[in-house]
Amino acid sequence: MSSATHRPVDTLIAPQPTLAVAWSIARQAVREALPDLELPPVRRRHGGDVVLSVSITGQSMAAELRDTQTGESHPIEIGSVNVERVRAGEFEHIAVTLAEQQMLSATTRCDASETRLLYARTALFERLGIRGGRYTRPTLD
Numbered sequence: 001m002s003s004a005t006h007r008p009v010d011t012l013i014a015p016q017p018t019l020a021v022a023w024s025i026a027r028q029a030v031r032e033a034l035p036d037l038e039l040p041p042v043r044r045r046h047g048g049d050v051v052l053s054v055s056i057t058g059q060s061m062a063a064e065l066r067d068t069q070t071g072e073s074h075p076i077e078i079g080s081v082n083v084e085r086v087r088a089g090e091f092e093h094i095a096v097t098l099a100e101q102q103m104l105s106a107t108t109r110c111d112a113s114e115t116r117l118l119y120a121r122t123a124l125f126e127r128l129g130i131r132g133g134r135y136t137r138p139t140l141d
Contacts, residue, residue, distance in 0.1 A: 019094055020055040021106060021120045022141035029134035030065065037074055039067060053141050054104055054122060059083045061096050061103065063124055076124065078103070091118075108140075115140065 030050045031039050042048035048069040055062050061083065063076040081103060084095045090111055096104040106120040120138040125131075 018055055018057040019106065019108065020053060020141035021104070021117060021122075021138050022054075023052045023122075023125075023135045023138050024049045024068075025052055025065075025130060025135040026050075027069070029130050033129035033131075034065075037065070040070065043069060051141075052122075052124060052135070054124065055141070056083055056094055056096060056104065076128070106138075 027039060027042050027048050027050055030037065031041075039050065051066040051068060053064050053066060059082070061078050061081045063078055065074040065076065066072070067074075079098055081096050081098045084097075086093045090109055092108050092110065094104065094106045094108075095102065101123060103124065104120070104122045107118045109116045109118055117138060117140050125135065
């Protein structure tokens with residue numbers, strides 16, 4: 001038997017603080033996948049990306065595409081989701097499912113001074129038709 005000390009895993013109970021995660025996406029990738037948005041071409045030499053922002057509050061998930069060039073926001077309809085948040089010490093794992101499909105999986109580390117995003121993955125890119133390799137590493141929004 002191991003003598004290692006194990007911390008118990010506690011399931012957190014609502015209300016939960018909001019977790020917001022963002023990915024910066026190449027403008028052209030969004031224009032190709034979602035022509036109905038009618039995003040204008042890049043006007044600036046640097047910048048002009050589109051940001052996918054996903055936020056989790058309690059048992060709901062909201063998402064939007066934000067055009068950094070025009071400031072316009074395009075909400076993404078998600079539907080009713082199931083949010084599970086589990087804390088183990090300073091780590092928290094968030095899993096969001098929609099009709100048994102994992103829509104978001106994220107892990108954060110919280111200490112006295114900051115919350116850091118360690119991992120995040122979303123099925124929204126596939127759902128929107130945005131190919132892999134066209135967006136950045138996620139950040140807290």
